[in-house]
Amino acid sequence: MYETPAVSPAPSLIEFRDVYKLYQMGDETVRAVDGVSFTIRKGEFAAIVGQSGSGKSTCMNIIGCLDIPTSGQYLLGGEDVGQMNDNQLAALRNRTLGFIFQQYNLIPKLNVLENVELPLLYGGVRTSERARRAQAALERAGLSSKLQTYPNQLSGGQQQRVSIARALAGDPSVILADEPTGALDSKTGREVLHFLEELHRQGNTIVLITHDNSIAAHAQRIIRLEDGKVIYDGPSGGKGSVVQADEESEGTA
Amino acid sequence: MNFLQCFRLALKAIWSSKIRSLLTMLGIIIGVSAVITIVGLGNGMELYMTEQFASLGTTTLTVNITGRGSSRSISDDEMYALVEENPAVLDAVTPTVSVMGSAKIGRDTLSSTVTGVGEDYLSIKGYTIAQGRGIQYTDILNRQKVCVIGSYVALEYFGGAAVGETIRISGSPYTVAGVLNEISDSTSESGSDNLILIPYTNAAKMSFMGSISSYTFTAVDEDSVTAAKTVVEDALYDFYEDDNAYSVIAMSEILDIMNDMIDIMVTILAGIAAISLVVGGVGIMNIMLVSVSERTREIGIRKSLGARQRDILFQFVIEAAVTSAIGGILGILFGYLFSSAASAVIVALLDTDMAVTPTAGSILMAFGISVAIGVVFGYLPARKAARLNPIDALHYD
Ligand SMILES: Nc1ncnc2c1ncn2[C@@H]1O[C@H](COP(=O)(O)OP(=O)(O)OP(=O)(O)O)[C@@H](O)[C@H]1O
Ligand SMILES: [Mg+2]
Numbered sequence: 001m002y003e004t005p006a007v008s009p010a011p012s013l014i015e016f017r018d019v020y021k022l023y024q025m026g027d028e029t030v031r032a033v034d035g036v037s038f039t040i041r042k043g044e045f046a047a048i049v050g051q052s053g054s055g056k057s058t059c060m061n062i063i064g065c066l067d068i069p070t071s072g073q074y075l076l077g078g079e080d081v082g083q084m085n086d087n088q089l090a091a092l093r094n095r096t097l098g099f100i101f102q103q104y105n106l107i108p109k110l111n112v113l114e115n116v117e118l119p120l121l122y123g124g125v126r127t128s129e130r131a132r133r134a135q136a137a138l139e140r141a142g143l144s145s146k147l148q149t150y151p152n153q154l155s156g157g158q159q160q161r162v163s164i165a166r167a168l169a170g171d172p173s174v175i176l177a178d179e180p181t182g183a184l185d186s187k188t189g190r191e192v193l194h195f196l197e198e199l200h201r202q203g204n205t206i207v208l209i210t211h212d213n214s215i216a217a218h219a220q221r222i223i224r225l226e227d228g229k230v231i232y233d234g235p236s237g238g239k240g241s242v243v244q245a246d247e248e249s250e251g252t253a
Numbered sequence: 254m255n256f257l258q259c260f261r262l263a264l265k266a267i268w269s270s271k272i273r274s275l276l277t278m279l280g281i282i283i284g285v286s287a288v289i290t291i292v293g294l295g296n297g298m299e300l301y302m303t304e305q306f307a308s309l310g311t312t313t314l315t316v317n318i319t320g321r322g323s324s325r326s327i328s329d330d331e332m333y334a335l336v337e338e339n340p341a342v343l344d345a346v347t348p349t350v351s352v353m354g355s356a357k358i359g360r361d362t363l364s365s366t367v368t369g370v371g372e373d374y375l376s377i378k379g380y381t382i383a384q385g386r387g388i389q390y391t392d393i394l395n396r397q398k399v400c401v402i403g404s405y406v407a408l409e410y411f412g413g414a415a416v417g418e419t420i421r422i423s424g425s426p427y428t429v430a431g432v433l434n435e436i437s438d439s440t441s442e443s444g445s446d447n448l449i450l451i452p453y454t455n456a457a458k459m460s461f462m463g464s465i466s467s468y469t470f471t472a473v474d475e476d477s478v479t480a481a482k483t484v485v486e487d488a489l490y491d492f493y494e495d496d497n498a499y500s501v502i503a504m505s506e507i508l509d510i511m512n513d514m515i516d517i518m519v520t521i522l523a524g525i526a527a528i529s530l531v532v533g534g535v536g537i538m539n540i541m542l543v544s545v546s547e548r549t550r551e552i553g554i555r556k557s558l559g560a561r562q563r564d565i566l567f568q569f570v571i572e573a574a575v576t577s578a579i580g581g582i583l584g585i586l587f588g589y590l591f592s593s594a595a596s597a598v599i600v601a602l603l604d605t606d607m608a609v610t611p612t613a614g615s616i617l618m619a620f621g622i623s624v625a626i627g628v629v630f631g632y633l634p635a636r637k638a639a640r641l642n643p644i645d646a647l648h649y650d
Binding site for chain 2: 170
């Protein structure tokens, strides 16, 4: 059932080793992530899919070093994140990860350029270098003409492209996108996805989190979660990559 | 993030909500301006006093004799002899006898103070003659009915040229022998230029006791004031053998005591005003807490982009400190404004040239304290912000 991805053996970037994330709700334990293991290599475009409550965001938080697992190991670029302190996690987020959020999460008081410069600011990049790199990232996102504009003067699609530029500016190892099209209409959503595909072609590693199969189909590889467990891990076109198809095939079989 | 970036960020945050920032600063503005005005008022009072006392002479000793329990009073000759015997510390002496009787010109009754003085009075006081001459030794010896008048009296009653004119004092006609130069620069009825000086021998005869109850000595310089005081006190004690029979007061001591009193008063008032600085600090803390929860999402975003706890802490502490410092600067400006307004009011109401003078020290301290208040009261909200969980912060709305 598992097919080897058609990628030359690249170093593993994200590695989950039997990761659990448990929440204690009264006397009930919620198993948000329930023994998940997978490896994402450099240059992959993987989608983590699943229904609401399946544990996608929890996984994404762990991948994004915003949260640490209850048990199990998470290695990012070969380093065990579970052993790191707050400052190290912040540095890791700054250097290794680029976030793209459903709600764009731009800072309204800062203009487009300043927003994109933020990760570089926290990375201690010098002023001139910062402006140069932020402008380059905005150019890639096709927003060179909006440097001094404020987020609320932009359309949703444009705002999302700013947030992509922000994710790119720090030249991270992984781009993490959580429902990046969730707040966009289907046409703008497609544009954003095509942009992500293009970034993938340019060699970026992308992890896309979505509940929508048609969006997940843009990825090369799909990791499907259900109740905190991986129920499918394989190429996006593969058998079982789409829940509905799975259920239909089982139902008709 | 370095300091400059935090500073720019803070200015931006403050500028983006001007009204709120201004209200936040209000406590600090009021506190700082009050402290500066009060300290300035005290400082102005001290400067004014020092100036006034300097014109009275800081080397001056005032002797008052009550002569309690004594049948005989120390004589003026004995007092003069004291100066001659102690040339190392004492320079001069003059009796000063207040005359209660009225001074009249024709039918007009004068409001002037009439004082009987010795021939050294003018030099002791530093007064100078504009027209005619001063009171002389022979006037005193012969009880001449002559007087020297202040510039106010000369101008008001004689149109300036007063020498040779007559003033009736307690019924006796006195010839004006001389007119003094202006003593103070504000000439008014209540000012020090409204005075009449006559030989003390005449004044003593007019007085109730028939004796001289008050003398003014000068020490040779400011350093010998204490020694001079001892000399005079010893002589008086030898005479009366009771230290309740007289009092010797050094002007410099009075000045010191007055300045100490002003200092105490100013410290208490400034302390009370400083309470509003604390209230201002609490106001800053309150607004910073509101600001932190309003910007929870921003904090989450910053953390997801790699901001460390200390970056966030620094950002909010600096924002509080800058808010408070701007409040401090505005407070200093208002303090100056209030000070000059207060000076104008004092000049207008009390007719003195006292100026409320803010001190550089109080300004520096006010600024320092407001920055410190920002840091202290901003710390708690900033720490709250820094410790926010990034996931919760990101999903906050
Ligand atoms: N902080 C928390 N405390 C308690 N339970 C939590 C917490 N966060 C997540 N959970 C639970 O963990 C499970 C997985 O949640 P998660 O947010 O990862 O789902 P999801 O796949 O992202 O869903 P959605 O598509 O709706 O965003 C859910 O049952 C949720 O209730
Ligand atoms: Mg989710």
